[in-house]
Amino acid sequence: MRFIAHFSLFCAGRLLQTKMNIAILASGSGSNAENIARHFSNNKEVRIALIITNKKDAYVLERARTLNIASLIFPKEEWITGERIMEALIDHHIDFVVLAGFLLRIPDVLLHKYPNKIINIHPSLLPKFGGKGMYGDRVHQAVVAAQEKETGITIHYVNEYYDEGEVIEQITCPVLSTDTPEQVAEKVHALEYAHFPRVIEKILFNH
Numbered sequence: 001m002r003f004i005a006h007f008s009l010f011c012a013g014r015l016l017q018t019k020m021n022i023a024i025l026a027s028g029s030g031s032n033a034e035n036i037a038r039h040f041s042n043n044k045e046v047r048i049a050l051i052i053t054n055k056k057d058a059y060v061l062e063r064a065r066t067l068n069i070a071s072l073i074f075p076k077e078e079w080i081t082g083e084r085i086m087e088a089l090i091d092h093h094i095d096f097v098v099l100a101g102f103l104l105r106i107p108d109v110l111l112h113k114y115p116n117k118i119i120n121i122h123p124s125l126l127p128k129f130g131g132k133g134m135y136g137d138r139v140h141q142a143v144v145a146a147q148e149k150e151t152g153i154t155i156h157y158v159n160e161y162y163d164e165g166e167v168i169e170q171i172t173c174p175v176l177s178t179d180t181p182e183q184v185a186e187k188v189h190a191l192e193y194a195h196f197p198r199v200i201e202k203i204l205f206n207h
Contacts, residue, residue: 020204021049023094025102028136030060032100032121032192037067039197046204050092054079054104082107089113098200099158103135106158118158119203121196123188125170126154130163140181140188148175151184153191155199168203171195 022040024033030051037048051064051071064071070092078084086109089097097110099120106118122130122139128148129139143151152172157165173187 019045019047020095021047021093022096022098023050023052023089024048024098024100025052026060026100027054027103028058028101030063032196033060034063034067035193036098036100036197036200037069050094076104079104079107082109086110086113105162108160111160116157119168120156120158121192122154122163125152125172126163126167132162137181137185140184143175143184144179144181151175151188153188155196169199
């Protein structure tokens with residue numbers, strides 16, 4: 001595992017405000033989003049302030065309602081320039097952005113506004129099985145088809161290319177010759193739930 005932090009000034013600045021506000025971006029069910037939100041629910045320094053999705057029927061919206069977290073929907077065409085999304089992040093005083101199952105490219109305007117403050121989780125050991133169109137079950141099917149001996153998760157900074165940002169941390173799990181894609185998915189999901197909130201906390205507090 002390796003960890004790279006770019007937050008010395010950011011962490012110093014957090015002392016000037018009550019809480020750091022995080023926005024979570026998700027396109028689907030949002031189980032990782034909920035797991036992160038619950039992890040930080042009693043944290044005195046971090047608040048999940050906003051959940052954003054690109055799909056009006058994404059179940060993450062229901063999770064946001066249950067958790068009493070503000071949510072917004074921006075359809076695919078809004079992500080071409082990203083101007084309205086940036087306005088929303090500014091309006092909600094967002095300090096840090098987490099992608100948790102978000103499937104669209106992050107527009108340049110957001111990358112420039114939040115340099116090294118946008119992270120993503122990918123369900124494989126990048127650079128293997130990454131890139132546009134490689135998400136969810138497609139990744140696990142590819143891992144099994146390639147007869148990989150191990151897989152895992154990659155948490156990385158987001159840049160202008162799909163799944164090519166600087167790696168923060170990778171955690172592995174074995175792939176047995178008898179494993180189905182569904183069984184691989186279960187192992188990977190367990191890693192996501194156990195480690196994604198922990199890594200977010202490491203980045204925010206630089207420890």
